[in-house]
Amino acid sequence: METTKKHTHDSTKEKGHNHDHEHDHGKSPVILFFVGLAIFLSAFFVNEGTLLQNILFVSAMLLSGYHIVLEGVVDTINDTKERGKFTPNVHILMTLAALGATIIGKYEEGALLIIIFAAAHFLEEYAEGRSKREITNLLKMNPTEARLIQSDGKVETVDVSDLKIGDKLQVLNGDQIATDGIIISGSTSIDESSINGESIPREKTVGDEVFGSTINGNGAFTMEVTKDSSDTVFAKVLQLVNQSQSNLSKTATKIQKLAPHYVTAVLILVPLFIVIGPFLFNWTWDESFYRGMVFLISASPCALAASAVPATLSGISNLAKRGVLFKGGSYLANLATIKSVAFDKTGTLTKGKPSVTDFYFLTGSTDMKEQDCIDVIVAMEKTANHPLANAILKNFKAEKELALTVENEIGKGLVTTYQGSTYQIGKPENFTLVNPQINAHNEQYAKEGKTVVYFAKDDEVIGLIAMMDVPNKNAKTVVSYLKSQGIHTTMITGDAELTGQAVGRQIGIDEVVGNVLPENKAAIIKDQQERYGSVAMLGDGVNDAPALVTADIGVAMGDGTDIAIDVADAVLMQNDLTKFSYAYSISKRLDRVVWQNIIFSMFIVFLLITLNIFGKMDITIGIIAHEGSTLLVILNGLRLLIPSRE
Incomplete structure (x- = not known):
C-alpha cells in the first residue's frame, strides 16, 4: 500500500547521517564497490610492483570510492558556499590521504584505505537503515482507499482523503481499515499491532472503536467515520516517526557541528606536521611526507562521527518495535538523566475505571x-x-x-x-x-x-x-524499579488526598499530591524541577497536556487523548507502564554505548598519532586500525537493537 500525499516522507533525507550531509546512494555505488574490491584482489595475482598491478590498484580505488571522492569534493564546495565559510567533511580527508598514498607510490595502501572506508560507510548506512526500519515501515501502512457506502446502498471505492466524518464504510475480510471510527454492525477480530504493538488480535463488535491502518480479520462489518484521515491515531504515529528521524540527540548534534572544525584543524596540522618533521625529528622530506599521510589517516574522525547516530537510531528502533515511540533521539537520550517522575493517577497508575x-x-x-x-x-x-x-x-x-x-x-x-x-x-x-x-x-x-x-x-x-479505581497491575513494579534507580516518584491526582494516599501506599510511591486542579499540574512539575532537576511526566488526559509540555520529558499513554499525544515527547502505544521502565533502561544503555564509542574512537586516534610520531606506525597498519575502529563503533551501536535485559 502506498503512502498518501498527506503523509509523504522523503526517504532520501537521512538526517542522521554521520557525515552531515544527505545522499541516496542507491545500488550503483555498492555494485561498483564490489567490482573495485574484485579488481583489488586480482592485483595480487600479477607481478608485484609492475605497471599493471599499479593500474589495477588505482582502478580499484576509483571504482570503490568514486562516491567518497564526489562527496568529499562536491559536499565541501556546496557546504562552504551555503555557510559562507570553509566546511570540509571526513570524505575530503580520506580523498586526500588516498591521493597522498598514490603520490608516494603506495598504490596498494591507497586502494586499501578507500575500500575499507567505503565498506565502513556502507555498513553505517545499512546500520542506520536497519535502525529506522521498524518505524519507517509504518509509512507504507498508511491506508489510501476505502469502501464508501452510498446513500442508495451501493459500495464505491474512494480515496481516504475524500472521507468525511459520519460516512459509512464497508470493511471486508482482510481489509485494511481506512480511518478511525465506530462499528455500527457486525463483529470481527482486528490486528492492531500497527497502533499498539500488540500481536494478539482484538475482538470487536457493535459500539467498539476501530483505528485506521489496522487489519481486519475474518469478519466483516460496517463502520461510521469519526475522524478526518489527518487526525487519526495512525496519522499522529506518522508525525512521531517523521520527528524521530530528524531530531538527533545533543551528543550526536554536537559531534556533527564539531566535525567540520575538526577536519579543518587536521587539514591545517598535516602540512605543518610535514614541514616541521625534518627539523624536529630529523626525518627526510620523503619520510616526513609519508608520516604526514599516516597522520592524516590516523587523525580523521571517522569513528567519532559514527559514535552517536547509529546507536541512537538503533535505540529508537528497538523501542518502536515494542510500541514506544519517541519524537526524537534527544528525548530518548535525555531520559537517562531524569531525577524525578510524576504520574497522573487515573488511567496511568490506575486502570481508570472503578x-x-x-x-x-x-x-x-x-x-x-x-x-x-x-x-x-x-x-x-x-x-x-x-x-x-x-x-x-x-x-x-x-x-x-x-x-x-x-x-x-x-x-x-x-x-x-x-x-x-x-x-x-x-x-x-x-x-x-x-x-x-x-x-x-x-x-x-x-x-x-x-x-x-x-x-x-x-x-x-x-x-x-x-x-x-485500583492500581494498574504493573504500577508497583515500575515504581519499585524507578526507586531502585534513585529516581523520586510522585503521583498527581485531582482526587481527594485520602484516595490518592491509599493508591500511593499500594504501589509504594514516594509522594502524593491530591486535590490538584488541572491548571495546577504544570506548577507542580516546575516545583519538582526546582527540587530534583530533570523531570518526566506520564499522563493520558487533556488536563495533563500543560504538565506534559512543562516536563523535561513528557510521556503520553497511547490509550489517552489526542491532545496528550500531540504535546508529549514520547508515546506508550499501549497503557503498559513497563514499557516506560524499558525505555529508561534503553536510554541508559544508549548513554553508555555512545560514551564507549567516543572514548574508544579518540583513544585510537591518539594512539595512532603517537605511534606515528615515534616511527612505530606504517600506513597499512594505520588504515586497518583506524577504519577497523570505525567498524567496531558502528557494530557497538547496533547492539541497541538487541532487547534490554535490565
Missing part, C-alpha cells in the same frame, strides 16, 4: 441471604448507566433475573419495589437508619480511599459495596 474491592451484607439480621441481596442489586444497577453501576455488574452475578421498575430519585439514588418492600442504593449520606457494623465498615473503607454505596431495605441499611 472496581468493587469489598462488600458486606447484614444477612444474619434479615430474612434475606447474600445472594438475594445481590439479585436485587444487579437488577437495579442494570437500569443505571454510570461507572459505579458497571463496576457492580462486573463483580456480581445474579442467580435470579428480576424485572424491576427502578427510579433514580434525587437525594435518594436508585429506588425500586420488590415483593412489597422498598429497596434503595445510594450514597451513605442519604440514609439515617444505619447499623453500627455498617458504619464501622464504611469508616474503614473511607480511610482506604474507597467510594462506598449503601443498600437498604425499607429504609434500613442492610449492606454496602466499596469501590475504587
